[in-house]
Amino acid sequence: MTTVAVKPATMAQALRRALRDAMAEDPSVHVLGEDVGTLGGVFRITDGLAAEFGDDRCTDTPLAEAGILGAAVGMAMYGLRPVVEMQFDAFAYPSFEQLISHVAKMRNRTRGAMPLPITVRVPYGGGIGGVEHHSDSSEAYYMATPGLHVVTPATVDDAYGLLRAAIASDDPVIFLEPKRLYWSKAPWSPDEPAEVAPIGRAVVRRRGSSATLITYGPSLPVCLEAAEAARAEGWDLEVVDLRSLVPFDDETVAASVRRSGRAVVVHESTGFGGPGGEIAARVTERCFHYLEAPVLRVAGFDIPYPPPMLERHHLPGVDRVLDAVARLQWETES
Amino acid sequence: MKESSTSVQEPPGAAGHLSHPPPAWRPRTDPAPLLPDPEPYRVLGTDAAAGADPALLLRLYAELVRGRRYNTQATALTKQGRLAVYPSSTGQEACQIAAALVLREQDWLFPSYRDTLAAVARGLDPVQALTLLRGDWHTGYDPHEHRIAPLSTPLATQLPHAVGLAHAARLKGDDVVALALVGDGGTSEGDFHEALNFAAVWRVPVVFLVQNNGFAISVPLAKQTAAPSLAHKAVGYGMPGRLVDGNDVVAVHTVLGEALARAGRGEGPTLVEAVTYRIDAHTNADDATRYRAGDEVEIWRAHDPLRLLEHELTARGVLDEDGIRKAAEAAETMAARLRDRMNAEPVLNPMDLFTHVYADQTVQLREQAAQLRAELDASAEEGSGEEPGEGSGEGRTEGSGEVR
Numbered sequence: 001m002t003t004v005a006v007k008p009a010t011m012a013q014a015l016r017r018a019l020r021d022a023m024a025e026d027p028s029v030h031v032l033g034e035d036v037g038t039l040g041g042v043f044r045i046t047d048g049l050a051a052e053f054g055d056d057r058c059t060d061t062p063l064a065e066a067g068i069l070g071a072a073v074g075m076a077m078y079g080l081r082p083v084v085e086m087q088f089d090a091f092a093y094p095s096f097e098q099l100i101s102h103v104a105k106m107r108n109r110t111r112g113a114m115p116l117p118i119t120v121r122v123p124y125g126g127g128i129g130g131v132e133h134h135s136d137s138s139e140a141y142y143m144a145t146p147g148l149h150v151v152t153p154a155t156v157d158d159a160y161g162l163l164r165a166a167i168a169s170d171d172p173v174i175f176l177e178p179k180r181l182y183w184s185k186a187p188w189s190p191d192e193p194a195e196v197a198p199i200g201r202a203v204v205r206r207r208g209s210s211a212t213l214i215t216y217g218p219s220l221p222v223c224l225e226a227a228e229a230a231r232a233e234g235w236d237l238e239v240v241d242l243r244s245l246v247p248f249d250d251e252t253v254a255a256s257v258r259r260s261g262r263a264v265v266v267h268e269s270t271g272f273g274g275p276g277g278e279i280a281a282r283v284t285e286r287c288f289h290y291l292e293a294p295v296l297r298v299a300g301f302d303i304p305y306p307p308p309m310l311e312r313h314h315l316p317g318v319d320r321v322l323d324a325v326a327r328l329q330w331e332t333e334s
Numbered sequence: 335m336k337e338s339s340t341s342v343q344e345p346p347g348a349a350g351h352l353s354h355p356p357p358a359w360r361p362r363t364d365p366a367p368l369l370p371d372p373e374p375y376r377v378l379g380t381d382a383a384a385g386a387d388p389a390l391l392l393r394l395y396a397e398l399v400r401g402r403r404y405n406t407q408a409t410a411l412t413k414q415g416r417l418a419v420y421p422s423s424t425g426q427e428a429c430q431i432a433a434a435l436v437l438r439e440q441d442w443l444f445p446s447y448r449d450t451l452a453a454v455a456r457g458l459d460p461v462q463a464l465t466l467l468r469g470d471w472h473t474g475y476d477p478h479e480h481r482i483a484p485l486s487t488p489l490a491t492q493l494p495h496a497v498g499l500a501h502a503a504r505l506k507g508d509d510v511v512a513l514a515l516v517g518d519g520g521t522s523e524g525d526f527h528e529a530l531n532f533a534a535v536w537r538v539p540v541v542f543l544v545q546n547n548g549f550a551i552s553v554p555l556a557k558q559t560a561a562p563s564l565a566h567k568a569v570g571y572g573m574p575g576r577l578v579d580g581n582d583v584v585a586v587h588t589v590l591g592e593a594l595a596r597a598g599r600g601e602g603p604t605l606v607e608a609v610t611y612r613i614d615a616h617t618n619a620d621d622a623t624r625y626r627a628g629d630e631v632e633i634w635r636a637h638d639p640l641r642l643l644e645h646e647l648t649a650r651g652v653l654d655e656d657g658i659r660k661a662a663e664a665a666e667t668m669a670a671r672l673r674d675r676m677n678a679e680p681v682l683n684p685m686d687l688f689t690h691v692y693a694d695q696t697v698q699l700r701e702q703a704a705q706l707r708a709e710l711d712a713s714a715e716e717g718s719g720e721e722p723g724e725g726s727g728e729g730r731t732e733g734s735g736e737v738r
């Protein structure tokens with residue numbers, strides 16, 4: 001192993017580096033969005049790109065999300081590879097008609113003649129003290145739209161690797177960035193970024209034998225912390241980081257649950273109509289005879305995202321995860 | 335923002351001076367040159383007609399005759415069950431033909447669902463143009479082949495696409511202009527606003543043609559806008575608005591030509607409002623008598639685009655009875671051929687449902703495709719011949735024994 005300086009980097013730095021490297025390697029990659037140019041984005045993910053590549057490659061657009069995504073469609077039609085930044089989860093909603101009626105469907109509508117390699121970056125989720133409309137977990141809307149890939153990193157390595165994969169994809173990718181992990185740190189070398197599995201592969205972050213926590217994005221650190229705390233209760237929890245909600249890695253998830261026999265899905269998104277219901281159904285369909293207990297969900301409550309002074313009551317935390325694990329019918333164990 | 339009142343560095347002179355006008359304000363654009371003319375621009379029936387190139391007029395005439403016949407034929411195909419629906423452009427042929435013929439080979443057309451005639455006049459196979467309305471697929475053609483974007487059903491959503499494509503072409507240094515079509519109802523959509531704003535801010539080589547046919551299905555223009563005209567909306571974006579008689583094919587061709595040339599010179603976008611009229615109902619499924627008086631249609635028939643041009647040409651002696659007959663015969667041949675081809679059952683392959691969702695099929699879609707394959711095979715084994723998608727004249731399904 002070569003000795004590269006592996007200093008701690010933040011997820012934000014890794015995302016920025018991914019954009020920079022993609023733009024340097026491929027002149028068809030264009031970044032556009034609100035405040036992405038001079039300011040470098042409100043989260044500074046595009047910092048320095050306009051200076052390095054020019055305003056035509058990293059463009060401050062008018063403040064209009066449908067227009068941004070609609071223009072990106074036209075740019076992709078002409079052979080460019082646009083990377084769109086939506087400033088916050090809830091600010092992406094005006095672009096939904098373009099997303100659902102055109103971005104997701106264009107390949108299908110044209111029998112493959114007009115694929116749209118567009119990446120839509122969406123900072124999502126809560127936990128940063130944002131006032132209303134700044135903390136939504138909008139992944140279920142995207143998951144319900146065939147034609148989109150939906151991915152979300154939870155680690156610094158994946159932030160770089162998955163964003164590079166998203167930009168390289170010939171299909172539209174919704175790239176959900178857990179904004180409360182932007183400043184999370186891990187040893188990471190921009191000169192030798194870790195290999196990341198292609199879009200569609202989950203990864204086991206922690207091996208365990210008692211039960212599987214199935215999670216993604218902002219809830220991964222919560223689950224890892226819960227798994228550590230669970231050792232005191234005598235539970236050895238496995239933690240699966242989905243990374244890709246669409247396509248869904250049934251294989252990795254089912255293999256884990258078959259080993260452990262119990263599963264809890266953990267996410268910030270609402271429980272009703274949220275990703276957890278789909279995941280629980282898929283696990284049950286594939287692992288029924290291995291399950292010692294029903295698949296449980298720990299999710300955000302079915303409420304509009306709360307104001308910042310109350311959000312800690314809403315977000316799934318370690319205790320709520322452990323409570324769910326405790327309800328996995330351990331009494332059936334001999 | 336936290337600011338200490340004592341630590342603020344006051345700008346020079348600020349303490350003693352007061353600026354009554356807002357300091358940063360300046361006029362951004364002189365609105366006067368952007369304003370549309372008070373009356374729609376016309377050529378036919380005016381002195382300007384004398385200067386028009388006879389060869390171009392005859393070409394426009396032949397296309398108008400074909401276009402009118404295309405509309406009546408497509409409407410007839412709905413009655414025969416060969417089209418699921420047809421939104422007719424009868425009465426709007428001048429806009430459709432002028433839009434198609436004014437474009438250069440390398441330019442792009444962004445049509446809405448009512449603009450299949452423009453696509454056909456640009457060179458697209460009419461059967462491919464009508465695929466969406468027959469219902470055997472969504473887009474029946476490769477958009478790159480004739481540089482015609484997919485027919486857009488969601489209103490005005492194609493306009494930002496035109497902006498993005500023309501923007502990309504300019505970034506690449508290509509001499510390409512995009513022409514985007516929209517109706518009067520579509521101008522109320524948010525995407526209309528956003529597209530025009532982006533186009534003007536970025537000085538994109540794009541032209542927006544609003545075919546103001548008076549109605550958004552049943553809703554008249556008066557309930558759609560309070561603007562002086564739709565062309566006036568351009569001024570708010572900082573681009574010129576042009577008002578043209580949409581039934582005067584020469585006038586539309588001229589105005590679009592000027593706007594496209596302007597865009598090609600890098601001078602930015604133009605909004606063109608063509609004043610026209612939808613002679614037919616919204617579609618064959620609509621009943622226009624519920625919302626408009628019959629004499630209104632008759633009034634507009636006196637301003638028929640085909641008759642206007644025909645009158646001009648015969649009055650100038652450029653067109654005679656023989657020429658009229660030949661144009662009608664050519665249109666009839668086109669219609670007969672279209673009818674014959676549309677009477678052939680489209681070949682359907684249900685497995686196509688899964689083919690173009692993603693570049694690489696997901697595991698889940700492979701499983702679902704296998705399920706449908708098994709259902710098709712099972713129904714074939716039963717020998718009923720009643721496969722999903724077959725029967726009731728919906729089209730012929732490929733034999734399920736076919737191996738893909």
